[in-house]
Each structure stands twice: as C-alpha cells, then as structure tokens.
Amino acid sequence: MEIRIAENCGFCYGVKRAVAMAQKTAENDFTSYTLGPIIHNPQVVQSLADDGVRAVNSLEEIPDGQVIIRSHGVGPAIYKEAEDKGLDVVDATCPHVKKAQQDAKSVVDDNMTLVILGEKKHPEVISINLWAGNKGIIVESEKDAEIIPFVENMGVVVQTTFSQFKFQSIIGILEKKTKNLKVFKTICTATQERQNSAVELAKEVNLMIVIGGKNSGNTNRLAEVCRDVGCTTYHIET
The missing domain is CATH 3.40.1010.20 (4-hydroxy-3-methylbut-2-enyl diphosphate reductase, catalytic domain)
Incomplete structure (x- = not known):
C-alpha cells in the first residue's frame, strides 16, 4: 500500500502564531487563560493546559492574570470587559x-x-x-x-x-x-492551498484520511471537499 501526503498540510500561519503566543505566556509567573480553546484541536489544548495555560469559557472565570484571545477572535465588548477587570490581554486573533x-x-x-x-x-x-x-x-x-x-x-x-x-x-x-x-x-491563502491540495490528491487515490480536531471547521471542510470529488474519506483525530 502506498501512502501519500498532500503537498500543503499542517497548521496555518494564524494557528501557529496563536499557539506560539500561548506557549510564551506559560513562561510567566502569573496564570494564563485562553478564552475558549486557543484552536479547535483538543490535543493541543490539553498540551497547553499541562503547561499551565487553561481554557475558560468566559472572563468571569478569570480572577486575575493574563487572558489570551484565541485565533478565532472575539467581539469588541470582550476587550473592554477585560480592561475593566484589569486583565493583561494577549491578542492571538488570526490577522x-x-x-x-x-x-x-x-x-x-x-x-x-x-x-x-x-x-x-x-x-x-x-x-x-x-x-x-x-x-x-x-x-x-x-x-x-x-x-x-x-x-x-x-x-x-x-x-x-x-x-x-x-x-x-x-x-x-x-x-x-x-x-x-x-x-x-x-x-485565507493557506485554506485555499490546503483545499486545493486535498482535492488534487483525492482525485488520484482510493482513500483519503484527514487528520485534525473533530470540532475544527477547517479540518471538517477538508474532509468535505475530498468527499465532494467522490473519494472515500475518513476524518480522524488521534
């Protein structure tokens, strides 16, 4: 059996940037929190939690310290609320x-x-x-x-x-x-590149395996475009 890897794959720039920013905060003396999972990848989120960077669902759960805005972004009210609480904001929103x-x-x-x-x-x-x-x-x-x-x-x-x-x-x-x-x-360009690579490969193989978070819109989309060209596709996480 031959296994082929798509020409373009892996985390995009925005995700790499957000994870790197979160990892950097783990070096600080005070507690860091991400507002929601930093990215839609449970394994990365758990790895950060192990390093002391914890995901929370709202600013109310953060007593003090540092809050990281995840790659997906938030509305303007969150910035104001964080400022009012005296939290240090690290903005990892994808550009x-x-x-x-x-x-x-x-x-x-x-x-x-x-x-x-x-x-x-x-x-x-x-x-x-x-x-x-x-x-x-x-x-x-x-x-x-x-x-x-x-x-x-x-x-x-x-x-x-x-x-x-x-x-x-x-x-x-x-x-x-x-x-x-x-x-x-x-x-974004990275999304287009990955979708194009996935489609090109799906047309040439018998089976596609897309690896990534089950809660990731990006990964789900890759599986979707592979299926759309008629290739049997499995979306796996681990």
Whole structure:
C-alpha cells in the first residue's frame, strides 16, 4: 500500500502564531487563560493546559492574570470587559480574521446589507458579526442564499476557512440579489492551498484520511471537499 501526503498540510500561519503566543505566556509567573480553546484541536489544548495555560469559557472565570484571545477572535465588548477587570490581554486573533472583522464593520458603516458566508455557530463567524454590530445575515449554504430578499447594496465577507468551491456557488446566487455587490474574499491563502491540495490528491487515490480536531471547521471542510470529488474519506483525530 502506498501512502501519500498532500503537498500543503499542517497548521496555518494564524494557528501557529496563536499557539506560539500561548506557549510564551506559560513562561510567566502569573496564570494564563485562553478564552475558549486557543484552536479547535483538543490535543493541543490539553498540551497547553499541562503547561499551565487553561481554557475558560468566559472572563468571569478569570480572577486575575493574563487572558489570551484565541485565533478565532472575539467581539469588541470582550476587550473592554477585560480592561475593566484589569486583565493583561494577549491578542492571538488570526490577522486574516482581523481583516474579516474590519471588512464586516466597513460594510455596515457604509450602510450596505452585510452577508457573512460561514457557519452560524462558529466562533470566528460570531466574532466577525459582533464587529458589525450583529447586523450580518449569516449564510451557510446555497439554500440560505436563495431566501435572502433583494437589496440595493450588499457587502459579502467570508469565514476564513470557508470552502472556496461553495463560495463561488453562493456568490453566483447573491449576484442576483442586489444591484451593487461588494465581495471581500476573506478566505485565507493557506485554506485555499490546503483545499486545493486535498482535492488534487483525492482525485488520484482510493482513500483519503484527514487528520485534525473533530470540532475544527477547517479540518471538517477538508474532509468535505475530498468527499465532494467522490473519494472515500475518513476524518480522524488521534
């Protein structure tokens, strides 16, 4: 049996950066916390916990010390709340997510209807919408796009790990829903590279194994695009 590895794989820049920042805080004398899991990979989260960097669900759980904003980002209110509590903030938000947050805010500031392509319950999508005052219409599928009413002006921002193939299909629908469509293609380059590599490999092999967190939107998307080309695919975590 021959085992082949995709040309592009592994953690992207934003995740590597966030994990490195979290690991750096473990060297401090005071306790460090991540607001939610630093990334959607239980094994990495556990490794950090073993080093003294603990994941919590809210700022209320942090008595003092340092809080790390995870790669998925948070809304502006969290920064204010952390400041009011006197917490030292380490912002590990992925730069690509930061751009999506600011693009979403600019769409609303320009009085355009905001559409966010992504998973409704994903923390990154939630954070993007919070920067836009929760005014975005979140679209996960072509079916969601079809029911959006016609508007004069529309701006589109995309979850950084969204399927580029689904993106193209949904944009085709949204073009018919407005006179003026402004698209911010905020799918990050690393995501596109990994999806392209996965698809190319899936077309040439009998079986694909995608390794990563079961709670990772990025990893789930890789498995999804492999299945879409008709290759039997298993998503495993350990």
